[in-house]
Amino acid sequence: MRYSSYSICAVALLGLLSVGVPANAQSKMPRVGVLLTGSPSSGAHSLELDAFMKQLGELGWVEGKNLVVDQRWTERADQFPELAAELVRTNASVILAPGPEATRAATAATLTTPIVMIASADPRTVGVSSLARPGGNLTGLTIGQVEVVFEKRLEFFKQAIPGLSRVAVLWDVDRMTEIGDRSAVLDNPARVLGLRLQHVDVKSVRDFEPAFKAAKAGRAGAVLLVEGPRGVANRDLIAELGLKNRLPVMGHFRPIVQAGGLMSYGVDLNDLFRRAAGYVDKILKGAKPADLPVEQPAKFQLVVNLKTAKRLGLTLPQSLLLRADETLE
Known part of the structure; x- marks a missing residue:
């Protein structure tokens, strides 16, 4: 399996941070839950996750220092509801949901935890009332008309x-x-x-x-x-x-x-993940999903x-x- 240079640096940094950050301090950090298809060993979504994590870093969020990122993987979409429920039980600050199945599972699991969807074809099918003011606890990015x-x-x-x-x-x-x-x-x-x-x-x-x-x-x-x-x-x-x-x-x-x-x-999938990091940043800083417009691609x-x-x-x-x-x- 090939790893990007950013992934290798991130792993090395995490090893150093794990020594100096007490467990009780990590428990108080904001927690981002991510629902993913595949397995971490397969390298699936590695480029997209790199883009997401790098953009979070540029916005001041570093995993293990001031943020916990909890990835939940599955090969089967029917397991997303249980994984989403687990993230809610761990008090995730926000859930990142790439794809319609992950998004539907997350919205079914919670009416309060903020959810950022990626690559939705039609937000109406997952509960968004309007693109400008989505309402509820869901916002994010579509793949266009x-x-x-x-x-x-x-x-x-x-x-x-x-x-x-x-x-x-x-x-x-x-x-x-x-x-x-x-x-x-x-x-x-x-x-x-x-x-x-x-x-x-x-x-x-x-x-x-x-x-x-x-x-x-x-x-x-x-x-x-x-x-x-x-x-x-x-x-x-x-x-x-x-x-x-x-x-x-x-x-x-x-x-x-x-x-x-x-x-x-x-659309560029890496770009969607980068832009999703912007939503997560705003939510962690106090913005409400209901007030963050759903974005459509420009290119x-x-x-x-x-x-x-x-x-x-x-x-x-x-x-x-x-x-x-x-x-x-």
Whole structure:
């Protein structure tokens, strides 16, 4: 497993601090609880956590010196409710909840402990009354208007793959919400582009391989990944399955492209974690979540993996490459 230089420095600093900071002093420090998908040994979310911790440090919060960070990991989303309840019982000052499952678990566990969500597709589904004044104990960051993002992703697929007519949509998050079926937002742009969609639900890591087999059996020419934290944590597996089945994969976040997916279009995940640190800082200094507006992204990035395109036998048009914010060789 590779560690960033920041992670190594942080661990070394913590070792020194643990000698000089009494346990009773640590118990009085503000406590940030974090709900995470994967396992700490896998390196999942290491870059995002580095960005979060580094920004906290720049804001004056140092783990072990004036802050406790309590990470709770799980491979299964159905374990988030118990993990969230544990964080509430430990009197967490604020809970960081990346992804919709973690956010829903946190909001179900407490009506009072502040919660900062990351990468919510539709805040209404997790209890936010309005973006400007979210109300209650929940605020944070969204991934933008899903209709616009989905439309652009399908357009880029159509540009990249001549003759594309069928796309398998892998739902790593729940399609069904309190306000309806999220897959409906894809219907109109798909129809305009002449694409037929095959929706495949992924409920656990074990479902990814059968999902790709189903896409291949359904004669899909590409896979559109609607990833949550589980998809980000298992990006290497997803990229491998895409190459194995010769199916170009497009995700929302850059890590899938770094792992070998063809493209991604969406927000910078590291930036979301950095900005989440700003919310945590304000809350620890006395701000109320109800008074902190939910932020939407101002910029979306198109990232393309040229090596993957070559392995799949694709010659990407110059117009698409000129549109890309980043190309990986």
